[in-house]
Amino acid sequence: MARPKLAEFTSANHPVRRIRRIKELLIEAVLFAAAASSVFVTLGIVYILVSESLPFFAHVSFTEFLTEREWTPLFAEPKYGILPLLCGTFLTTVIALLLAIPLGTIIATYLSEYANARAREILKPILELLAAVPTVVYGYFALLFVTPLLQKIMPNLPGFNVLAAGLVIGVMIIPYVSSLTEDAMRAVPGYLREASYAVGASRMQTAFRVVIPAAFSGISSAYILGISRALGETMVVAIAAGMQPNLTLNPTEPAATITAFIVQVSLGDLPHGSVGYQSIYVAGLTLLILTLTFNVIGFALRKRFREVY
Amino acid sequence: MVKAEVKNLNFSYGEKQVLKNVSMPIYDNKITALIGPSGCGKTTLLRCFNRMHDLYKGAKYDGQILLHPDEVNILARDIDPMEVRMRIGMVFQKPNPFPKSIYENVVYGLKVRGIKRRSFLQERCEQSLQAAGLWGEVKDRLNSGAQMLSGGQQQRLCIARALAVEPELLLLDEPTSALDPISTSHIEDLIVDLKKTVTIVIVTHNLHQAARVSDRTAFMYLGDLIEFDETSKMFTTPSDKRTENYITGRFG
Numbered sequence: 001m002a003r004p005k006l007a008e009f010t011s012a013n014h015p016v017r018r019i020r021r022i023k024e025l026l027i028e029a030v031l032f033a034a035a036a037s038s039v040f041v042t043l044g045i046v047y048i049l050v051s052e053s054l055p056f057f058a059h060v061s062f063t064e065f066l067t068e069r070e071w072t073p074l075f076a077e078p079k080y081g082i083l084p085l086l087c088g089t090f091l092t093t094v095i096a097l098l099l100a101i102p103l104g105t106i107i108a109t110y111l112s113e114y115a116n117a118r119a120r121e122i123l124k125p126i127l128e129l130l131a132a133v134p135t136v137v138y139g140y141f142a143l144l145f146v147t148p149l150l151q152k153i154m155p156n157l158p159g160f161n162v163l164a165a166g167l168v169i170g171v172m173i174i175p176y177v178s179s180l181t182e183d184a185m186r187a188v189p190g191y192l193r194e195a196s197y198a199v200g201a202s203r204m205q206t207a208f209r210v211v212i213p214a215a216f217s218g219i220s221s222a223y224i225l226g227i228s229r230a231l232g233e234t235m236v237v238a239i240a241a242g243m244q245p246n247l248t249l250n251p252t253e254p255a256a257t258i259t260a261f262i263v264q265v266s267l268g269d270l271p272h273g274s275v276g277y278q279s280i281y282v283a284g285l286t287l288l289i290l291t292l293t294f295n296v297i298g299f300a301l302r303k304r305f306r307e308v309y
Numbered sequence: 310m311v312k313a314e315v316k317n318l319n320f321s322y323g324e325k326q327v328l329k330n331v332s333m334p335i336y337d338n339k340i341t342a343l344i345g346p347s348g349c350g351k352t353t354l355l356r357c358f359n360r361m362h363d364l365y366k367g368a369k370y371d372g373q374i375l376l377h378p379d380e381v382n383i384l385a386r387d388i389d390p391m392e393v394r395m396r397i398g399m400v401f402q403k404p405n406p407f408p409k410s411i412y413e414n415v416v417y418g419l420k421v422r423g424i425k426r427r428s429f430l431q432e433r434c435e436q437s438l439q440a441a442g443l444w445g446e447v448k449d450r451l452n453s454g455a456q457m458l459s460g461g462q463q464q465r466l467c468i469a470r471a472l473a474v475e476p477e478l479l480l481l482d483e484p485t486s487a488l489d490p491i492s493t494s495h496i497e498d499l500i501v502d503l504k505k506t507v508t509i510v511i512v513t514h515n516l517h518q519a520a521r522v523s524d525r526t527a528f529m530y531l532g533d534l535i536e537f538d539e540t541s542k543m544f545t546t547p548s549d550k551r552t553e554n555y556i557t558g559r560f561g
């Protein structure tokens with residue numbers, strides 16, 4: 001068989017080249033559609049949340065929503081103040097982060113700067129397992145194990161409380177924080193570590209004074225992801241914190257978070273279109289705005305602290 | 310006066326032997342140049358002095374490097390590498406300032422030693438930058454990022470960082486190979502100036518540089534120390550054929 005000449009293929013109208021062009025266009029279209037679908041889903045969610053929330057604010061004034069100190073949409077005389085739910089969300093998140101950020105950072109530092117290959121091989125799958133446990137299990141772990149344990153120290157602790165829920169969420173998000181933090185630290189080039197060791201620094205000084213600051217942009221992403229996870233966590237709080245909207249900053253009391261309220265109410269049978277029904281969407285929108293805010297902060301931090309090595 | 314003495318040093322990465330029974334003196338307040346073709350083990354030898362190999366697995370070495378005046382064998386297992394690095398500074402081939410301010414870069418070694426007094430740190434920062442010939446260019450922007458400096462300035466900053474802790478011995482691994490000719494001659498002048506206060510070992514591929522700045526030269530080939538002599542003698546009347554071939558550009 002005579003081999004075709006290269007010159008034939010180089011002609012722009014050669015069938016092989018035409019097919020190749022069409023293939024390229026097709027692939028590009030498919031990839032674009034895949035990327036665009038995520039944008040459409042997001043836009044769709046925002047659209048539904050906003051359109052269902054608007055009628056709510058026809059019944060409830062914005063000031064009431066923000067200043068009323070009770071949240072009782074299902075009572076005969078309903079009150080619609082988001083503060084108790086925000087308080088519960090804020091409290092569980094802070095408790096979770098107080099546990100997860102220091103611990104996650106320490107674990108990441110150990111894995112990235114101290115552990116040898118063997119220790120890493122053993123520890124990392126265990127950590128990942130922590131992230132694979134279903135959240136329902138964590139919920140009952142908080143209710144049936146952590147709370148009784150805490151009651152040994154604090155005999156007056158009620159069976160449902162924010163503290164146990166927050167702590168367990170903290171444990172739950174440790175792997176998210178530690179694994180992203182470790183990635184960020186390992187991405188710091190070796191020559192910066194060598195520069196530090198060369199002037200006589202210890203391993204700990206190198207880790208805390210050079211590697212962590214140099215990885216700060218990546219580490220802030222890890223923290224933001226942790227915050228988002230904690231804000232959005234539902235099961236643990238729904239099971240262990242008591243589902244009672246409660247305007248308090250005392251972690252030893254029961255409370256409800258935005259997410260816990262949403263599951264609680266959506267499991268009931270509220271008439272479609274009622275204010276109670278709409279309140280779910282308003283709560284959802286509030287949560288979305290919160291999470292979005294943290295993501296924007298995270299984005300700004302990453303930009304501000306992006307290191308050029 | 311001898312500052313340090315390498316004695317029967319063998320080194321291997323895993324199974325691969327890279328330094329073979331190397332012995333040589335390092336003279337006090339002199340500049341010793343290590344030359345030789347690529348891969349002959351210059352960097353490996355240099356990094357033995359500050360125990361940099363201890364950071365990685367698979368490096369095996371035996372022999373001694375005695376550091377005077379106390380004659381401590383810095384390669385001994387019971388000597389803490391951190392203690393060694395407190396006395397022996399290093400500047401790397403590629404400038405590697407920390408992503409911190411110029412000031413923080415210079416005083417890093419002092420802070421690591423627990424020194425906190427601000428007036429002392431500032432004074433030392435100025436002295437070191439003066440010694441590294443960088444003070445005039447950066448004195449108005451000590452708090453701006455080190456990454457803003459040019460490559461040559463960054464390398465002088467790294468020299469200042471090493472000098473700030475007053476090392477007894479300064480190791481330089483091809484400190485000018487990433488720099489333009491002007492920055493290079495700047496740093497060469499600086500190195501010659503520095504030998505008043507510190508003993509220097511410099512690895513270089515630039516034979517003119519070795520001839521210009523060093524007092525002694527060691528020629529290495531495939532892990533062996535072939536010849537060690539006064540630089541002027543080495544470059545005019547080398548005693549080994551391989552040395553002669555190398556410095557006349559016949560291989561390498």
Ligand SMILES: Nc1ncnc2c1ncn2[C@@H]1O[C@H](COP(=O)(O)OP(=O)(O)OP(=O)(O)O)[C@@H](O)[C@H]1O
Nearest residue numbers: 322325327345346347348349350351352353354514
């Ligand atoms: N980390 C390492 N693991 C295994 N082998 C190595 C390692 N580093 C260097 N080597 C090998 O050891 C030998 C000596 O390397 P070294 O870096 O000391 O050479 P050099 O004289 O500094 O060369 P150059 O002039 O190119 O910098 C080389 O053959 C190199 O391949």
Ligand SMILES: [Mg+2]
Nearest residue numbers: 351352353512
């Ligand atoms: Mg080298």
